[in-house]
Amino acid sequence: MQELIQQVVSGLASGAIFASLALALVLIYNAMGLVNFAQGEMAMFATFIAFTLIIHGLNYWIAFPLTLGIAFVAGVVIERVVIRPVERAPVLTLVIVTLGLATLVNGAAGFLFGYVPRSFPSPFSVQTINILGAFASFQDLSVIAVCGIVLIAIYLLLQRTTIGLTLRAAAHHPEPSRLLGVRVSWMLALGWGLASAVGAVSGIMVAPILLLEPNMMQTIIIYAFAAAVLGGIESPLGAVVGGLIVGLTVNLAGAYVPFVGGDLELAVALAIIVGVLVIKPNGLFGRAAVRNV
Amino acid sequence: MYRQVQQRLRSAPPRYWLVLVLVLFFIGLPTVITSFQASEWTLVLIFAIVIMGLNILVGYSGQISLGHGALMALGAYTSAILIHRYQVDYLVTIPIAGLVTGLIGFLLGIPALRLSALYLALATFALAVVTPSLIKRPAGLTGGVQGILISSPDPPQFAKDAFASVTSGPPMSSDQWMYYLSLISALVLFWLAWNLIRRRPGRALRAIRDREVAAASYGINIAGYKTMAFGISAFYAGIGGSLYGLAIGFVSPDTFPLALSFQLLVGTVVGGLASIAGPLIGGVFTFWLPIVSSQFVGSQSWIPAQIASVFQKAGPAVTYGALLIVVMIFAPNGVAGLIRTGYMRLQARLRGAGDRGTGQMPPDPQTV
Numbered sequence: 244m245q246e247l248i249q250q251v252v253s254g255l256a257s258g259a260i261f262a263s264l265a266l267a268l269v270l271i272y273n274a275m276g277l278v279n280f281a282q283g284e285m286a287m288f289a290t291f292i293a294f295t296l297i298i299h300g301l302n303y304w305i306a307f308p309l310t311l312g313i314a315f316v317a318g319v320v321i322e323r324v325v326i327r328p329v330e331r332a333p334v335l336t337l338v339i340v341t342l343g344l345a346t347l348v349n350g351a352a353g354f355l356f357g358y359v360p361r362s363f364p365s366p367f368s369v370q371t372i373n374i375l376g377a378f379a380s381f382q383d384l385s386v387i388a389v390c391g392i393v394l395i396a397i398y399l400l401l402q403r404t405t406i407g408l409t410l411r412a413a414a415h416h417p418e419p420s421r422l423l424g425v426r427v428s429w430m431l432a433l434g435w436g437l438a439s440a441v442g443a444v445s446g447i448m449v450a451p452i453l454l455l456e457p458n459m460m461q462t463i464i465i466y467a468f469a470a471a472v473l474g475g476i477e478s479p480l481g482a483v484v485g486g487l488i489v490g491l492t493v494n495l496a497g498a499y500v501p502f503v504g505g506d507l508e509l510a511v512a513l514a515i516i517v518g519v520l521v522i523k524p525n526g527l528f529g530r531a532a533v534r535n536v
Numbered sequence: 537m538y539r540q541v542q543q544r545l546r547s548a549p550p551r552y553w554l555v556l557v558l559v560l561f562f563i564g565l566p567t568v569i570t571s572f573q574a575s576e577w578t579l580v581l582i583f584a585i586v587i588m589g590l591n592i593l594v595g596y597s598g599q600i601s602l603g604h605g606a607l608m609a610l611g612a613y614t615s616a617i618l619i620h621r622y623q624v625d626y627l628v629t630i631p632i633a634g635l636v637t638g639l640i641g642f643l644l645g646i647p648a649l650r651l652s653a654l655y656l657a658l659a660t661f662a663l664a665v666v667t668p669s670l671i672k673r674p675a676g677l678t679g680g681v682q683g684i685l686i687s688s689p690d691p692p693q694f695a696k697d698a699f700a701s702v703t704s705g706p707p708m709s710s711d712q713w714m715y716y717l718s719l720i721s722a723l724v725l726f727w728l729a730w731n732l733i734r735r736r737p738g739r740a741l742r743a744i745r746d747r748e749v750a751a752a753s754y755g756i757n758i759a760g761y762k763t764m765a766f767g768i769s770a771f772y773a774g775i776g777g778s779l780y781g782l783a784i785g786f787v788s789p790d791t792f793p794l795a796l797s798f799q800l801l802v803g804t805v806v807g808g809l810a811s812i813a814g815p816l817i818g819g820v821f822t823f824w825l826p827i828v829s830s831q832f833v834g835s836q837s838w839i840p841a842q843i844a845s846v847f848q849k850a851g852p853a854v855t856y857g858a859l860l861i862v863v864m865i866f867a868p869n870g871v872a873g874l875i876r877t878g879y880m881r882l883q884a885r886l887r888g889a890g891d892r893g894t895g896q897m898p899p900d901p902q903t904v
Binding site for chain 1: 594661853860
């Protein structure tokens with residue numbers, strides 16, 4: 244029981260990390276009907292920026308929001324430079340471009356920061372605290388808290404502000420929004436910026452658990468894909484719920500199913516992706532796809 | 537009879553001659569380069585085979601796969617296990633590997649039917665990431681992390697003698713034999729692909745790619761052709777994977793990382809989607825780019841050794857990524873597309889200014 248609770252808490256912690264990255268994917272999917280394969284690599288690069296800031300003596304709690312700001316600007320710039328020229332191209336083109344972006348960012352990180360894994364400082368103590376007789380690591384609880392705050396902030400931004408309204412309008416009904424004076428193309432850039440910042444949270448949160456190196460997010464992005472697909476790829480709430488479910492499933496399967504063990508946890512994510520796509524392609528919260536013929 | 541042949545030769549379009557020159561070039565190549573260089577060109581040919589398969593899938597049928605590295609792994613392991621555990625002759629294992637992988641590819645094509653391009657990309661990407669850990673699991677069969685060693689095949693006696701008498705040097709080495717084996721496979725597979733593409737299946741695939749609904753209303757069996765494209769593409773990957781294992785002499789989980797699937801996609805796109813020549817260009821490109829670029833950087837004395845050594849690891853990724861983006865934005869039909877449009881412009885100019893601007897259609901419109 245004791246151990247089970249611990250596994251559940253750490254499953255929820257990794258779930259919160261997956262949820263942040265999945266939310267980033269959903270933001271871009273909603274803006275332009277595209278899964279951004281470079282999301283994980285962008286998050287990894289942002290984490291390296293945070294790392295650089297921190298080892299140059301900046302306080303963690305200043306470096307963290309600063310990095311999110313940098314990631315936001317970088318997201319906007321990437322959209323303007325790389326995605327803008329192919330905005331109206333078929334999906335296949337967009338997918339290949341984001342894959343190119345992923346490779347490019349990964350290589351650039353290797354070039355600038357090297358491939359030596361580094362330990363990332365964490366402001367949270369590793370000691371465990373006692374809740375109702377069960378021990379949970381403080382680190383895990385803090386990760387859940389930070390991700391939760393970010394997710395709520397994004398929710399408020401999207402649902403309760405004018406910017407959020409225009410963002411959603413531009414994504415769902417681009418033509419009428421343009422007629423009403425919304426600069427749709429810039430809204431796409433804004434969406435990329437937001438996604439980049441949210442993704443960066445997942446990178447910074449996961450870095451102390453894994454070690455920071457250019458390929459750090461390669462597995463996390465698969466879990467985030469699984470989370471986004473499970474939640475129905477267009478639903479922000481679905482991404483969060485999906486992330487938590489994937490985190491829990493993977494952690495519990497790794498701990499309690501001997502066949503899965505430590506090294507087939509990724510295969511669980513693959514099974515979730517394929518299973519959901521084949522059985523229920525709209526996921527838990529997605530709307531049924533309607534196609535005009 | 538003789539006259540007929542003469543007439544056909546005279547009316548053959550220039551690209552037939554180009555193909556002939558290329559084939560002669562590849563047949564003669566090992567006689568002028570060293571055995572080690574031949575082994576490098578073997579890998580170029582193998583890449584070209586797999587990229588040809590990927591091109592049938594992505595370029596002609598409009599489906600995407602980021603998991604072709606996984607299919608290559610399947611082909612390579614099929615061969616390796618048959619040779620290592622069951623002592624099957626390596627020549628027999630190559631077509632078996634192709635067929636097994638083709639069958640699996642065909643089966644993969646069935647769930648793929650239900651997925652849009654985006655989801656298919658996602659699922660195959662996940663497959664490519666998971667492959668190494670999936671291979672490690674049945675350690676008794678696949679040798680786990682260590683993988684399986686394959687002894688390099690010995691060329692048959694007639695080939696040894698023939699090679700020695702042509703070059704008046706040492707008999708054919710096993711690297712050179714692997715080269716010719718890959719060349720023969722590549723020739724056969726390219727010829728098959730060419731025939732497939734310009735006949736009914738090729739037209740059907742392109743129709744499906746460009747307008748699925750219209751194609752269906754013309755009575756084209758959409759599901760059948762799409763899964764067939766997957767199966768054929770996997771068949772090519774299986775043959776390529778099998779040859780790859782034989783050529784490098786071992787297979788291990790790390791032989792088939794995500795980067796390999798990426799490299800294949802880059803080769804397909806840079807060489808030129810929906811083109812027969814594209815995969816060859818792509819094969820040359822994906823194999824030589826990392827080697828040539830790191831050699832170039834290493835040879836420049838003004839670049840500090842430290843930066844040069846980092847470049848050798850990160851450089852290819854940066855160049856691949858940047859090229860992928862630039863090619864997609866500016867030349868979606870790749871190098872083959874550039875050459876084709878260049879050639880047609882030249883022809884139009886040679887025919888005279890009157891012909892210019894007649895709105896001649898390119899042979900294949902932009903595919904992706």
